[in-house]
Amino acid sequence: MVETIYVARHGFRANWVTSSWTTPTGLARDPPLAAYGETQAVELASYLGLLPKDKQPSAIFSSPYYRCLQTSKPVAERLFLPIYIEHGLSEWYSPVVPGTGLFPRPKRAIELRAMLPEISPSWNTVEIDPSWRSIWLPPRKGEDLEGIQARMSDFLVRFIYQIETRPDMCHHKNILLLSHAAPIITMCRHLLAQPKLPLRVGCCTLSQFSRGRDTASGQGSSWEAVLLASSAHLTDQTSLRDWGLEDIVTDDVTGKVVCDVGVPGTEGEDDDTFGPQIYSNKL
Numbered sequence: 680m681v682e683t684i685y686v687a688r689h690g691f692r693a694n695w696v697t698s699s700w701t702t703p704t705g706l707a708r709d710p711p712l713a714a715y716g717e718t719q720a721v722e723l724a725s726y727l728g729l730l731p732k733d734k735q736p737s738a739i740f741s742s743p744y745y746r747c748l749q750t751s752k753p754v755a756e757r758l759f760l761p762i763y764i765e766h767g768l769s770e771w772y773s774p775v776v777p778g779t780g781l782f783p784r785p786k787r788a789i790e791l792r793a794m795l796p797e798i799s800p801s802w803n804t805v806e807i808d809p810s811w812r813s814i815w816l817p818p819r820k821g822e823d824l825e826g827i828q829a830r831m832s833d834f835l836v837r838f839i840y841q842i843e844t845r846p847d848m849c850h851h852k853n854i855l856l857l858s859h860a861a862p863i864i865t866m867c868r869h870l871l872a873q874p875k876l877p878l879r880v881g882c883c884t885l886s887q888f889s890r891g892r893d894t895a896s897g898q899g900s901s902w903e904a905v906l907l908a909s910s911a912h913l914t915d916q917t918s919l920r921d922w923g924l925e926d927i928v929t930d931d932v933t934g935k936v937v938c939d940v941g942v943p944g945t946e947g948e949d950d951d952t953f954g955p956q957i958y959s960n961k962l
Contacts, residue, residue, distance in 0.1 A: 690716025743785035767815030780941030881919025
């Protein structure tokens with residue numbers, strides 16, 4: 680049974696520092712970390728590495744975006760763990776403007792595994808394990824606020840079930856999830872059963888949830904927050920670039936999330952399979 684869930688946001692992004700960044704994955708909207716973000720990732724790894732052995736995460740699940748993989752890497756090196764790719768942890772995009780194309784679909788685990796050593800020899804020290812197949816695909820047409828909330832609550836239920844029932848995964852008691860601000864906030868709300876929980880998540884901050892106990896049955900039935908978007912493990916507290924759902928831009932008249940422009944050149948593409956993928960061999 681999963682007893683502890685650690686949730687971390689990626690480190691500080693390079694596109695917040697310069698407009699001349701390039702993406703190592705070739706994927707639109709996939710900036711790498713800035714040097715400062717890489718330092719944050721090392722500090723996160725140091726904190727987790729100093730925890731008692733029975734409290735350390737034994738499995739790392741990362742969004743497929745490069746900034747999350749970079750943040751995962753020092754943790755994987757410190758704890759001698761592979762990285763599992765989970766598309767359900769992917770970035771949130773507001774609904775696409777009709778006729779402007781779609782948002783990107785990050786690469787599959789097997790593709791990322793092959794390309795990372797080519798990006799940098801240092802990736803030879805960390806393995807992306809393709810044995811985990813993503814259980815959720817976000818829609819390439821984007822999501823409104825209700826959509827991201829529904830995605831993360833459904834994802835978490837299916838994800839925890841998969842961890843606890845798969846023979847190759849059921850031994851993991853402590854897991855680490857690397858994701859982005861909006862998915863993290865909605866995950867925290869779901870785990871705590873507080874759909875209106877006010878929360879701002881800074882770069883490389885860490886949340887920790889411990890499984891509660893139902894006093895009648897003795898079974899784990901709820902989650903309790905030990906840490907919520909904590910930056911205590913980070914040396915520099917001044918550039919966390921925190922974000923909250925209240926920062927979402929909405930239409931003054933309808934109150935709905937303002938749509939965003941898709942990736943040029945994808946106007947003729949169809950939104951491929953999205954939603955639960957447990958019974959699919961797609962990823």
